[in-house]
Amino acid sequence: DTGVSQNPRHKITKRGQNVTFRCDPISEHNRLYWYRQTLGQGPEFLTYFQNEAQLEKSRLLSDRFSAERPKGSFSTLEIQRTEQGDSAMYLCASSRNIDNEQFFGPGTRLTVL
């Protein structure tokens, strides 16, 4: 399967715990995006990488959130000291520099109890 993959698909955690999600983009895609989607809403942009460089961060990305893409391939999104308001679907997408189409992964659904 050469699509975007995300792990885990589901994560249930207690408030205050740290969680980390992983995204593996399509192999030749140098752009990688993270979005967050809450129930009944459209996805909202969080951050974007071009290769290993994090070039843009949304105001939604509080200092409890950190994202990395150390070798320009897979990316991780970590949330520290989770809050109930962090419960959402976290979507990853990738694209080539010149393309309009962003290919989305299936998402990681986070539930914070």
Next chain:
Amino acid sequence: GEDVEQSLFLSVREGDSSVINCTYTDSSSTYLYWYKQEPGAGLQLLTYIFSNMDMKQDQRLTVLLNKKDKHLSLRIADTQTGDSAIYFCAESMGPRNAGNMLTFGGGTRLMVKP
């Protein structure tokens, strides 16, 4: 700021045409997109239109863009039960500008009745 709005819900009968509407506020939007999301699945790009176009047709899908009114629509001809999903309108400034981040509307849930 950027804002993309859609109606929440649309119900049609199988075989009819569906028209899903979207309005946006950012006049610098260069590309406008329609994505489909089925339950438990990620987003699938259906089609997109460049802002200097008025219309784009792709098989059963027709996209109409009224740039003056900042109004975008997606028409699905001969709607099938498999078209039941949530449809998102999105806009961006394009891949050559500032990373091409997408701004999405809230989604329109399309229900197709047999």
